Amino acid sequence: MVGFEIAGGGPLEADLRREWVLTNGIGGYAGGSVTGALNRTHQGYLIASLHPPVERYIALTKTEERVIANDCITELSASVHMKDGRETACEGNLYMKSFLSDGAVTFRYEVGSLRIRKTVALGYGENKCAILYRIENLGDAAKFIVTPLFNWREHSTPHTGETVCAVLPESCAKLSCSEESGGTVTVVPDAPQKAQVKFAFSRGKVQERTEKYDIGICLKTETDNEAEGLDCAFKPYDIVLEVGTGESKVLGCICDVITADSETAAASGKPEDADTAAEAQEIINNARERAGELADRACRDAEAFPGHKHILSSPADVSDRMLFEALVQAADNFIAYRSSTGLSTVLAGLPWFTDWGRDTMIAFTGLTLVTGRFDDARAILATFAQYVKDGLVPNMFPDDGQEPLYNTADASLWYFYAVYKYLEYTASDENESASAREFVKREIWPCLKQIINGYKNGTHFSIGMDTDGLVRAGGGFDQVTWMDVRVGDWVATPRHGKPVEINALWYNALKIAEKLASDYGDPDAAEYGALADRVKQSFRERFWFEDGGYLFDVIDCDADSIPEKRELTEEGDRLAEAFNRAAGHGSDPRIRPNQIYAVSLPFALLDPEQERRVVDIVQEKLYAECGLRSLDPDDPDYHPIYLGSLEKRDHAYHQGTAWGFLLGGFITAYVKTHGAGETARFEAADLIKPVKAHLFGNCIGSVCEIFDGDAPHNGRGCYAQAWSVGELLRCLYEDIKIL
Numbered sequence: 001m002v003g004f005e006i007a008g009g010g011p012l013e014a015d016l017r018r019e020w021v022l023t024n025g026i027g028g029y030a031g032g033s034v035t036g037a038l039n040r041t042h043q044g045y046l047i048a049s050l051h052p053p054v055e056r057y058i059a060l061t062k063t064e065e066r067v068i069a070n071d072c073i074t075e076l077s078a079s080v081h082m083k084d085g086r087e088t089a090c091e092g093n094l095y096m097k098s099f100l101s102d103g104a105v106t107f108r109y110e111v112g113s114l115r116i117r118k119t120v121a122l123g124y125g126e127n128k129c130a131i132l133y134r135i136e137n138l139g140d141a142a143k144f145i146v147t148p149l150f151n152w153r154e155h156s157t158p159h160t161g162e163t164v165c166a167v168l169p170e171s172c173a174k175l176s177c178s179e180e181s182g183g184t185v186t187v188v189p190d191a192p193q194k195a196q197v198k199f200a201f202s203r204g205k206v207q208e209r210t211e212k213y214d215i216g217i218c219l220k221t222e223t224d225n226e227a228e229g230l231d232c233a234f235k236p237y238d239i240v241l242e243v244g245t246g247e248s249k250v251l252g253c254i255c256d257v258i259t260a261d262s263e264t265a266a267a268s269g270k271p272e273d274a275d276t277a278a279e280a281q282e283i284i285n286n287a288r289e290r291a292g293e294l295a296d297r298a299c300r301d302a303e304a305f306p307g308h309k310h311i312l313s314s315p316a317d318v319s320d321r322m323l324f325e326a327l328v329q330a331a332d333n334f335i336a337y338r339s340s341t342g343l344s345t346v347l348a349g350l351p352w353f354t355d356w357g358r359d360t361m362i363a364f365t366g367l368t369l370v371t372g373r374f375d376d377a378r379a380i381l382a383t384f385a386q387y388v389k390d391g392l393v394p395n396m397f398p399d400d401g402q403e404p405l406y407n408t409a410d411a412s413l414w415y416f417y418a419v420y421k422y423l424e425y426t427a428s429d430e431n432e433s434a435s436a437r438e439f440v441k442r443e444i445w446p447c448l449k450q451i452i453n454g455y456k457n458g459t460h461f462s463i464g465m466d467t468d469g470l471v472r473a474g475g476g477f478d479q480v481t482w483m484d485v486r487v488g489d490w491v492a493t494p495r496h497g498k499p500v501e502i503n504a505l506w507y508n509a510l511k512i513a514e515k516l517a518s519d520y521g522d523p524d525a526a527e528y529g530a531l532a533d534r535v536k537q538s539f540r541e542r543f544w545f546e547d548g549g550y551l552f553d554v555i556d557c558d559a560d561s562i563p564e565k566r567e568l569t570e571e572g573d574r575l576a577e578a579f580n581r582a583a584g585h586g587s588d589p590r591i592r593p594n595q596i597y598a599v600s601l602p603f604a605l606l607d608p609e610q611e612r613r614v615v616d617i618v619q620e621k622l623y624a625e626c627g628l629r630s631l632d633p634d635d636p637d638y639h640p641i642y643l644g645s646l647e648k649r650d651h652a653y654h655q656g657t658a659w660g661f662l663l664g665g666f667i668t669a670y671v672k673t674h675g676a677g678e679t680a681r682f683e684a685a686d687l688i689k690p691v692k693a694h695l696f697g698n699c700i701g702s703v704c705e706i707f708d709g710d711a712p713h714n715g716r717g718c719y720a721q722a723w724s725v726g727e728l729l730r731c732l733y734e735d736i737k738i739l
Helices: 161-167 220-224 260-269 276-298 320-334 357-369 374-385 411-426 430-457 500-520 525-543 570-584 593-600 608-622 646-653 662-673 678-687 689-694 722-734
Strands: 002-007 019-023 029-033 044-051 054-069 072-075 078-083 086-091 096-101 105-111 114-122 128-137 142-154 173-178 182-187 196-201 205-208 213-218 230-234 237-243 248-258 310-312 335-338 343-346
Touching: 002 320, 019 114, 019 320, 029 114, 044 128, 044 248, 054 105, 054 114, 054 128, 054 196, 054 248, 114 142, 114 276, 128 142, 128 237, 128 276, 142 161, 142 182, 142 196, 142 248, 161 213, 161 230, 237 248, 248 276, 276 320, 310 320, 320 335, 320 357, 320 722, 335 374, 343 357, 343 374, 357 374, 357 411, 357 722, 374 411, 374 430, 411 430, 411 500, 430 500, 500 525, 500 593, 593 608, 593 662, 608 662, 662 678, 662 722, 678 689
Parallel strands: 002 310
Antiparallel strands: 002 096, 019 029, 029 044, 044 054, 054 072, 054 142, 078 086, 078 213, 096 105, 105 114, 114 128, 128 248, 142 230, 142 237, 173 182, 182 196, 196 248, 205 237, 213 230, 335 343
């Protein structure tokens, strides 16, 4: 397994936006910065999912620590607060020697003669957090004090001073304890969820605090985005541990969220005299072992991956194989249990996204098949099969438990790709192959046929086949491709018409349907094949922009939605003339990354020379190290930085921002068009080298959703994104062939 170690002791600002995340497999998670401070609304040590994987509530914000020795108080906590209109920082991180992420997270401190290790982990499959302290005192007697900060709020909605007092009044906390065996703080929020937060600790005296509320916690990533970025928490007690000269002590803490559904199980599952420190250690061990086991399962070369831990402390340490292993561990953060189906699903991104159809199907191959998680793959396909409606796979499952939303033209077509890959990967496994084929024929094939019929005959959101065999999608304010931003009545990327990637996917869906129908003896096989041939012919005739040497992004669209191109050089003048002529006829010639899927998908639409030209223009104009830009930097609408208010960010989201998931399709297309040999694989490996540095830059060990279009391409959006991780895993395995 791979662990990531970061040196500590620097200024708070230097590392405040370097983050970590842990997940529990049911939608709950934990996160913070490597400094120990929090910098987002969606961060804390225990964010519980009350109805997996949704209804997520922050229960334990964090624990803070301080040391009293020789009448000197040393704060180990790191935080930023807003007081009287000014920011004030507590820089306990200056005493931090290192941060380690290895399935759990460990902060190591040194204060005078005290050596302190604090490790945090989540219990898999339950809303439970373990915190374990190991304190070694080489000098004079000292006191080590831990303060738990409780909370109860929906994970995207911060508290004010007024709301925290209303939801967590002083009377909501009850204490039961003894000096010998620790005790338990029980917090019962005044909230509709009828939940309890139980915080058990293995030893120490308890002191009631005078100041019971932490007001004005400043979350710097939120203020970067022009939000108020303030939160509050409830801290009724301190836990005080005496550490004598030469003593070493262990303090274990367990935080549980108990609901009506879990109360009986919790009461019967833990004996009265349970050793809290031992339980915390067991949770930590299990988390680390899980990370290692997942990596071992995915790594076929046993000699190269002997099962020991690799601690990486810089990008220079990261080989391609270590990158693969790290991404396998990161992949586990996105696969979660969905209680409404009793099956696995994929969370699109951390910390705020739930399961999205499009993201799931794009991430599917890397997250589940490359990693050898075939049971999860089958469960995910079955989950979405239950919700296919009128030929559409859900776009998303809302966080509030409402019915799924279906406003997407590509999720259903990516579903074909996921099924195709599932059958391809399981074909080489004797134990999986026969059952996989039977599963798809019995449970998935009827859904695939429904999707084909829906697109042929027309379905919701103006999705349907035109007379040329190509698919038209979207209209009005409906944004049904992945470029889907709308700000009020303003549509950022109006792609109504026939988008290029939708029709590349449509052709591939028809070819996959033809193959499956032939295998199953379905008489519709010939019809699917004939329609695929018509789509291919129309695609070649209508999407190729000869003057530019690439593919139109959308055809048969509203000409008014396409801006004129700036004229820069004599060659630019000629190209601008062709650009404006095409735009006037409803073909959008702006250079966007969507065309890469006409090259990277399994069934080819273009001739080899056209494919090479597409890859070349995408590399020249859109490649941005950890992703592809969503728009040509020479375009007048290009926005280089994704930062500021939501409206400012929405203007940039698909108008220049680089997207991590697009790198996978680009690498596949690059290797394909450069001979698919050893040289092409080495060159492709060079193209993803920046990802190795990124593993240390934003969310440690994972890959962001998006990046600034301009250098230095800072990571933005979700700090860990399923399709960014999944597509990198897929191209490492399939194209670069690191195993």
